[in-house]
Amino acid sequence: MNAADLLWLLLPLAAASGWLAARFEQKRHARHSLDLPSAYFKGLNFLLNEQPDKAIEIFIRVLEVNSDTVETHLALGNLFRRRGEVERAIRIHQNLIARPTLDKDQRSQALMELGQDYLKAGLFDRAENLFLELAEIRAHSEQALKLLLRIYQQEKEWEKAISVVRKLARVSGKNRSDMVAHFYCELAELDYARKNYSAAREHLRQALAADDKCVRASILLGDIDAREGRYRQAIESWRRIEEQDIHYLGEVAGRIADGFRHLDDEQGLYEYFQLSLKRHGGVSLALAFADVISSREGVDAAEKFIVEWLRRAPNVHGLNKLLELNLVKARDSARTDLLLLKGIIEELRGQHLGYACAQCGFRGKSLHWLCPGCNRWNTIKPVQENE
Ligand SMILES: [Zn+2]
Numbered sequence: 001m002n003a004a005d006l007l008w009l010l011l012p013l014a015a016a017s018g019w020l021a022a023r024f025e026q027k028r029h030a031r032h033s034l035d036l037p038s039a040y041f042k043g044l045n046f047l048l049n050e051q052p053d054k055a056i057e058i059f060i061r062v063l064e065v066n067s068d069t070v071e072t073h074l075a076l077g078n079l080f081r082r083r084g085e086v087e088r089a090i091r092i093h094q095n096l097i098a099r100p101t102l103d104k105d106q107r108s109q110a111l112m113e114l115g116q117d118y119l120k121a122g123l124f125d126r127a128e129n130l131f132l133e134l135a136e137i138r139a140h141s142e143q144a145l146k147l148l149l150r151i152y153q154q155e156k157e158w159e160k161a162i163s164v165v166r167k168l169a170r171v172s173g174k175n176r177s178d179m180v181a182h183f184y185c186e187l188a189e190l191d192y193a194r195k196n197y198s199a200a201r202e203h204l205r206q207a208l209a210a211d212d213k214c215v216r217a218s219i220l221l222g223d224i225d226a227r228e229g230r231y232r233q234a235i236e237s238w239r240r241i242e243e244q245d246i247h248y249l250g251e252v253a254g255r256i257a258d259g260f261r262h263l264d265d266e267q268g269l270y271e272y273f274q275l276s277l278k279r280h281g282g283v284s285l286a287l288a289f290a291d292v293i294s295s296r297e298g299v300d301a302a303e304k305f306i307v308e309w310l311r312r313a314p315n316v317h318g319l320n321k322l323l324e325l326n327l328v329k330a331r332d333s334a335r336t337d338l339l340l341l342k343g344i345i346e347e348l349r350g351q352h353l354g355y356a357c358a359q360c361g362f363r364g365k366s367l368h369w370l371c372p373g374c375n376r377w378n379t380i381k382p383v384q385e386n387e
Helices: 003-016 019-024 035-048 052-062 070-082 086-097 104-121 124-135 138-154 158-172 177-193 197-210 215-227 231-239 246-262 266-280 283-297 299-312 316-329 332-350
Strands: 355-357 380-382
Touching: 035 052, 070 086, 070 104, 086 104, 104 124, 104 138, 124 138, 138 158, 158 177, 177 197, 177 215, 197 215, 215 231, 215 246, 231 246, 246 266, 246 283, 246 380, 266 283, 283 299, 283 316, 299 316, 316 332
Parallel strands: none
Antiparallel strands: 355 380
């Protein structure tokens, strides 16, 4: 912070402390007004000599907290926190709270600030305690709950996060059951990693009960069924994505195909892809269907399908597939040419792959349910299905 900034901020403090008033009457009360101005000038001197630390110490010490200066103390603390000078912010807010003259409102406002200082300093336990207290005060409830939610998400305390989102929905009137579902999915993933499949199933059931559009729960549920050899149920779970959000069906196209193969149901596989492609279209489905045709009827039939598809909807993914199919048959010099071409197409295709956040534009190679860019749930979708 430069000296000029701080000077402006401190002017109201000086006024409120009565120094300015005293100065106007200096002639009459010369002897009584010396105390504060001298401290003020001492502080100013430190400021001008670029020793803000010492300046602040002095200002805080001499400026009494009263109803006129509380706002300024709060503003000063807030400013320090925003600039990353958290320790100073904490000192100012703690100093404020220690004053017995604060009224109830001012005290909770100062506690809210202090909680945010703690949060920024990574002192989550202390911040949590303050926000829990503030969540009970109506005027601060919504903000405190939002901040609690941030802590619990960061600390991966999903059960606490669930209860906070539900309280927040009651306070703010905004329904975030999609978030509740994601938190249950997080719990299910932990169960899954520990191979506790029945617990994972129960958490996924709760996820879908909270939000029946939760694609993530359907994917995981299918994965558990497949792992336990129940391929019919697995396919059923994955297929539910068609009704939930069609953009994600491509995520499980390969898994659905594998499921049918495990069941030795080539006919079912063929019919499923033929039908859903007709119904929904989509790049991943078309590519998966090309593989199905290729293994069932041979490379030529797959090639024919891709060419027809490309005529209707020219795209770089189909072109790449076409080259792949031709490489299977090509020999010698034709093969060399095709490989060269494929290298170029793959580079082009790279720009049309991966995942993107609809909110902040974040791009990544894997699917994140929580955007690392903007920290929102459910905003990232596969790029190739959105073009
Ligand atoms: Zn984002």
